Amino acid sequence: MAKAKGTVFFCQNCGYESAKWQGQCPGCHEWNTFVEEPAAPKKSAAAKGGRAPVSGPGTEPVRLSEIRADESERTSSGMAELDRVLGGGIVSGSLILVGGDPGIGKSTLLLQVCRDLVNRKHTVLYISGEESARQLKLRAQRVGRFEEELMVLCETNLDTICEVLQRQKPEFVVIDSIQTMYSEEVASAPGSVSQVRQATGVFMQIAKGMGITVFLVGHVTKEGVVAGPRVLEHMVDTVLYFEGDRHAAYRILRGVKNRFGSTNEIGVFEMRDTGLVEVENPSEYMLSGKLENASGSVVACSMEGTRPVLVEIQALVCQSNLPMPRRTTAGTDFNRVNLLLAVLEKRAGIRLSSCDVYVNIAGGIKMTEPAIDLGLILALVSSYKDIAVDEKLIAFGEVGLSGEIRAVNMAKQRVDEARKLGFTTVLMPEVSVRSVGKIPGLKIVGLKTVREAVFYILSGEDSGLPFST
Template identity: 50%
Template sequence: MAKVKTRYVCANCGSVSSRWLGRCPQCGEWNTMTEETLQPEAPRKAGSMQRTGTETRPAALTDITMEDMSRLETGIGELDRVLGGGLVPGALILLSGDPGIGKSTLVLQMAAAVCKKQGAVLYGSGEESQGQIKLRAERLGIVAPDLFIQADTSLDAVLHEAERRKPRLLIVDSIQTMYCQDADGTPGSMGQIREGTARLMTFAKTTNIPVVVIGHVTKEGAIAGPRMMEHMVDVVLYFEGDRQYQFRILRGIKNRFGSTNESGMFTMTEEGLSELANPSQLLLAERSAHQAGSVIAAVMDGQRPMLGEIQALTSHSVFAVPRRTASGMDYNRLIILLAVLEKRIGLNLGTQDVYINVVGGLRLTGTAADLPVILAVVSSFKDIPMDEHTVVMGEVGLTGDIRRVPQADRRLKEAAKMGFTRFIVPRGNMSELKRDDFPDCRIIPVVSIRDAITAAFSS
């Protein structure tokens, strides 16, 4: 009789060990090794090769047809933007986010939109009953005869129903509540999650039906379950925001079929999630004019120009080493910009605590926000507010020079549409800007930090 073997798998990185360890030797995390039982394999006949699944044959790249690979538009523009244009047939999409942030609301609205434009959708829920989902649908005003709800914790039953109905989209809510008959462990255990993800991947690839899976997060904010789950899926989306506010952001962490630079923006209302057509207006709605330390920056979120408020606060430090805190931007980038300020301008920040905050939950990934950050620090340090109609952009080099930024004309057009009339831009971008596009605006080119400070705070 075959002996039952056990192994220990790290829940963070998926590394395997033959014995329990307090600290994972691969990722260094503590108390992440969990026990897993291995099923004994059936004996094989001598000289035979055991095959599993459907045997396939290789095809030449030029012979592969793409007629069945057109994207399925969900009907939600912000979601399609993040996905790269829509759902790719056969894609396995993992949606995660904090509890109560609106994941189930988003997938239910997506299911209704796909039903309206594409066809039937199967919604497999292991967390809520059919009646509870019906109550949410009535609250959201969803009436979709082609939306089928299956309240079942058996993933095998959900996949069997999906194979029978052949829907245009399959939704599983959530992977931590589903279990497979042939896998060991309780629902939510590592073995169950890994086996369930593998079966969903096989189903998606063999049927060309896109699958959306909701995943829980841990208290540290990471997706619950083994790390290899994120490696197995095609797309990883993260839905984030503060539950106390209406603003929600959908980010793409991984996307095999598109860019991860795009993000979708929503507002949570009583009727569900609404697309945010003009995010700049919402981000600047509560801005306080004539306040020192506040600068408006023109940034790009993927291919979409946006205006965001950067706030800086400097205060005398009571510690031997002053504090540097950055919310919404790279901490190391802030350290570089402060060093450039001290070296090139002579601003004494060695005794000042510096705090940077990007309002509205934006994340500054580009270098076009370098100059706005520097001007915000100078404004707070000298306690001089900037003109409320001024928008700033520019990359700052270590020599203190201001370098050009991409797509400056699109940034300025967005700013002009919002009512701003004064722009501080790098001189290198002046060749691509047409004065006729900004008839009532004043464009100030700068080549160094000193020029930018003079232009920003001159009367």
């Protein structure tokens, strides 16, 4: 494909620039990601009379020993779940990207954060490129009372926004959304690869140069990633994804990148007519509605950062009339389930090759930690044999290809969470039993192989297992 005069081609995935269209991107090796856009002008912004470079306290080099420790102190957002995902609070001068499906609650979450910050005497500027000031006012009335005034700016021009920020110098800024911002220096439409990259670069200079914390709202594509070049996620300090069904009540805030904390933490919220409400104990709501004496249902424990989360794993195994049996998963990895089915057939003699298999993680949460392998195995066997598992039993452990049950990290925290919620029996890797010890009122059964786990479920006893405490 020939290149039109004054245009270049950008990869939508990584931002790679090419003078001609290419089927495969040389940078990220993805196919059919190049789009044609007008070339950026060679003239600098200063020469054109545009934005002046953003200056701040970080423009001169300083010795590391001269930097005060309190310069990186965190500010609470007013929401414990958000603080947990951020690693303990908001770091001054950081650039935070919040992505999610339309209508999932991104703007509502940040508006509630703005409310809590201004009520604690912080200066916050909310810049909206999608809603009018009247629309923001109506939504603000639903999320609670603003004891102090929140500054609002409805603007999409980067030059105008930079002038306002240099004049007002707020502590926190919310950009809703980054895909609506545009620069007159870039001759392409808002939301294009060039505009998104330019806007993110400008806000990064503002955050680092002026010490302003900037929240960016980003739309996601149908594949579930933030729209625009992948370099956008590399430029920011923190990437948060808001997950869940917009028609369901619960939302999961997951950190997928965080330069100031763990990338495995999650925050759980419930959407109500007054806004988002924090769910302090996700395990309770994940297990709510669980049927008693139902086959194919097992409770497993997964660690999300430092938080143990108990989830109900549901499996349905039935004889198939199709030449190729169905395999369907929701909330967990499809390939991992197929691997465990092969392990069950080879190492435990459970023939499932002619059966349809459906696996679901109840509650709408997605779990991919290998520690739920043992729970998946037990749920599959329970459904296949139509034997109900004790409702007060919980299982966790990684399953290897040889049928061994491997150790998992933070076993003590998982067992403590199970005891707190009233479980009486724990099936876990035998090698992790010693690190947990004996706990009054809790029966701990250590397992070495998948065959032992199947024996326990089918027999209902551990007489043949020497690892019970």
